[in-house]
Amino acid sequence: MRFPKLFERFAALTPLPPEEWEKAEAVAREQVLAKRELFLRPGDPADRFGVVLQGVFRAVRVSARGGESIKAFRAEGELIGAYAEMLQRLPSMTAIEALEPSHVLVFQTRDLQALERGHVCWERLARRVAEYHFILKERREQDFLDLSAEERLVKFWEEHPHLKGRVPQRDVAAYLGITEVALSRIMSRRRKRTE
Amino acid sequence: MRFPKLFERFAALTPLPPEEWEKAEAVAREQVLAKRELFLRPGDPADRFGVVLQGVFRAVRVSARGGESIKAFRAEGELIGAYAEMLQRLPSMTAIEALEPSHVLVFQTRDLQALERGHVCWERLARRVAEYHFILKERREQDFLDLSAEERLVKFWEEHPHLKGRVPQRDVAAYLGITEVALSRIMSRRRKRTE
DNA sequence: ACCTCGGCTTGACCCAGGTTAAGGCGGAGG
DNA sequence: CCTCCGCCTTAACCTGGGTCAAGCCGAGGT
Numbered sequence: 001m002r003f004p005k006l007f008e009r010f011a012a013l014t015p016l017p018p019e020e021w022e023k024a025e026a027v028a029r030e031q032v033l034a035k036r037e038l039f040l041r042p043g044d045p046a047d048r049f050g051v052v053l054q055g056v057f058r059a060v061r062v063s064a065r066g067g068e069s070i071k072a073f074r075a076e077g078e079l080i081g082a083y084a085e086m087l088q089r090l091p092s093m094t095a096i097e098a099l100e101p102s103h104v105l106v107f108q109t110r111d112l113q114a115l116e117r118g119h120v121c122w123e124r125l126a127r128r129v130a131e132y133h134f135i136l137k138e139r140r141e142q143d144f145l146d147l148s149a150e151e152r153l154v155k156f157w158e159e160h161p162h163l164k165g166r167v168p169q170r171d172v173a174a175y176l177g178i179t180e181v182a183l184s185r186i187m188s189r190r191r192k193r194t195e
Numbered sequence: 196m197r198f199p200k201l202f203e204r205f206a207a208l209t210p211l212p213p214e215e216w217e218k219a220e221a222v223a224r225e226q227v228l229a230k231r232e233l234f235l236r237p238g239d240p241a242d243r244f245g246v247v248l249q250g251v252f253r254a255v256r257v258s259a260r261g262g263e264s265i266k267a268f269r270a271e272g273e274l275i276g277a278y279a280e281m282l283q284r285l286p287s288m289t290a291i292e293a294l295e296p297s298h299v300l301v302f303q304t305r306d307l308q309a310l311e312r313g314h315v316c317w318e319r320l321a322r323r324v325a326e327y328h329f330i331l332k333e334r335r336e337q338d339f340l341d342l343s344a345e346e347r348l349v350k351f352w353e354e355h356p357h358l359k360g361r362v363p364q365r366d367v368a369a370y371l372g373i374t375e376v377a378l379s380r381i382m383s384r385r386r387k388r389t390e
Numbered sequence: 391a392c393c394t395c396g397g398c399t400t401g402a403c404c405c406a407g408g409t410t411a412a413g414g415c416g417g418a419g420g
Numbered sequence: 421c422c423t424c425c426g427c428c429t430t431a432a433c434c435t436g437g438g439t440c441a442a443g444c445c446g447a448g449g450t
Contacts, residue, residue, distance in 0.1 A: 061337065069340035071333070084333045087326050123318050130325035131282050137332035138266070138279045142256065144339040145264035145372050149437075169398065177340050182437050184399050344407075364428065377407050379429055 001025065003105065006051060009077055013128040020119050027111040033098040039080055040096040046089075047109045049081025055102020056166045060095045060174075070175040072136075073099075073163055080104065083133065099167055144177065150186050152176045196220065198300065201246055204272055208323040215314050222306040228293040234275055235291040241284075242304045244276025250297020251361045255290045255369075265370040267331075268294075268358055275299065278328065294362055339372065345381050347371045 001007060007021045031050065033039060039050060042062060057080050059071040071094065074080045082092035086109060116122040143152050153176060157164070173183035196202060202216045226245070228234060234245060237257060252275050254266040266289065269275045277287035281304060311317040338347050348371060352359070368378035 061340070063337075063341040067341060069337070071336065071340075084330050087330060120315055120318065123315065123322060127318060127322035127325055130322055130329055134325055134329040134332060135279050135282060137329060137336055141266065141332055141335055141339075142258075142264070144336075145256070145266075145369075146258040146262060168396095174340075178436095179438060180398075181400090181439080185437080188399075363426095373406095374408060375428075376409080376430090380407080383429075 003053075006077070006105070010125060013132070014121065014124040016121050016125060017119070020115070020121055023115055023118070024107070024112070027115075028105050028107050030103055031106050032103045033101070035098055035101055037098050038095055039098065039104060040082055040092050040094065042091075042093055042095055044082075044092045046082040046085035046092045048106055049079060049083070049086065049109065050104035050106045052076050052078050052080060053103045053105055055104075056099045056163065057096055057102065058099055058167070058171055060097060061093060062095065068174055069177070070171055073160065073167055073171075073175070075162060075166075079129070099171075149176055149178045149182065150190070153183070153186060198248075201272070201300070205320060208327070209316065209319040211316050211320060212314070215310065215316055218310055218313070219302070219307070222310075223300050223302050225298055226301050227298045228296070230293055230296050232293050233290055234293065234299060235277055235287050235289065237286075237288055237290055239277075239287045241277040241280035241287045243301055244274060244278070244281065244304065245299035245301045247271050247273050247275060248298045248300055250299075251294045251358065252291050252297065253294055253362070253366055255292060256288060257290065263369055264372070265366055268355065268362055268366075268370065270357060270361075274324070294366075344371055344373045344377065345385070348378070348381060 001018065001022060002025055007016070007018065010016055010021070030053070031039070033055070039057060040046070040048075052074055054076060057074045059074065059080070059082075061069050061071055063069065074096075080096050082094045082096070085092050085094065112122065116126070143155065147155065153172075156172065156176065169183060170180040173180040176183065178186075196213065196217060197220055202211070202213065205211055205216070225248070226234070228250070234252060235241070235243075247269055249271060252269045254269065254275070254277075256264050256266055258264065269291075275291050277289045277291070280287050280289070307317065311321070338350065342350065348367075351367065351371065364378060365375040368375040371378065373381075
């Protein structure tokens with residue numbers, strides 16, 4: 001077993017026999033990415049995903065009229081991929097970009113589907129993963145409905161302290177749904193208020 | 196089989212043996228709700244969910260400082276319940292309220308878990324359901340990131356034409372993340388623009 | 391040491407939406 | 421028939437964030 005930590009992480013979600021995990025490791029390959037390199041680009045088929053071994057990624061959606069918005073940041077131990085598009089068998093509408101020199105353990109969807117046929121644990125794990133990501137999205141929905149931009153900012157740093165210093169401000173703004181200008185103003189406002 | 200239409204609906208997501216469906220029907224019970232009646236109230240254990248047979252519901256979250264926001268509307272054939280809380284085994288933070296005289300087919304989570312132990316189809320169905328709801332939430336996230344309130348409104352009616360005349364304006368506003376005053380203004384603005 | 395460039399800040403101006411408060415309007419009940 | 425109530429609209433005023441444009445600052449490259 002090359003990645004016991006990852007095994008632990010997933011086995012915490014649902015019982016996962018070590019020998020099944022080894023089969024998954026066997027079909028995975030490692031990929032190294034430079035800063036700014038794309039793990040996935042818009043238009044690519046969404047037939048692969050990865051687990052971040054080292055580094056930070058941003059999932060960017062380029063909207064029709066060119067606005068960039070950020071769906072998520074993903075750091076060590078987290079999954080990257082165009083999940084929604086994969087489920088719908090659509091080409092990716094998302095770019096997934098390394099914000100640091102990173103490496104990733106890459107799986108082909110096809111290979112995982114083969115494993116699913118061999119053992120139910122994969123079905124269960126896929127369910128848990130879907131449920132987990134649902135909960136994340138629902139929290140985010142709640143944030144947009146109830147919270148001001150400033151409150152979203154505070155909450156963001158409370159929930160993602162490990163991203164401090166690793167993601168540029170403008171990307172945080174694009175994640176919060178505001179411009180970098182507005183974010184800068186919010187920050188200076190708070191600075192004044194507390195000094 | 197009492198509810199062949201529902202069976203069709205779920206069987207479309209994943210192969211579902213009719214005899215398994217009959218087992219589910221056997222543990223379900225029907226519930227009738229008056230207009231304004233709550234299927235679930237905040238603080239209730241999230242140990243049950245339902246399928247709407249007739250009527251429309253709104254899932255309301257009352258935030259810390261008393262603001263009501265609406266997570267979703269649910270009409271015939273759709274699921275109601277505090278899904279996120281159920282997954283996390285938390286008490287419901289959501290109220291689910293009938294907007295019309297409605298009836299619902301109610302399941303206890305516990306009973307469904309028992310069925311899961313009997314046949315993998317339920318695991319698979321649960322996965323599909325989780326994935327489907329994930330996609331819904333991700334679309335909504337995208338809407339908040341890319342679209343103005345007015346664009347969200349237009350998209351809302353495109354995607355939910357069957358709710359026309361069945362949900363009060365103020366609730367649509369609370370779903371879009373704006374006040375009913377703002378919604379009214381947006382509508383009169385468009386009226387002027389196109390006349 | 392200098393220049394450049396990317397990323398952050400600041401200012402001026404505008405507009406969408408929030409807030410508060412005052413109507414309007416239609417349906418249910420006296 | 422009138423009244424009351426729920427729901428929607430309108431108006432006046434305020435504020436947060438968008439947009440555009442001009443700096444600023446620090447890290448690399450030459």
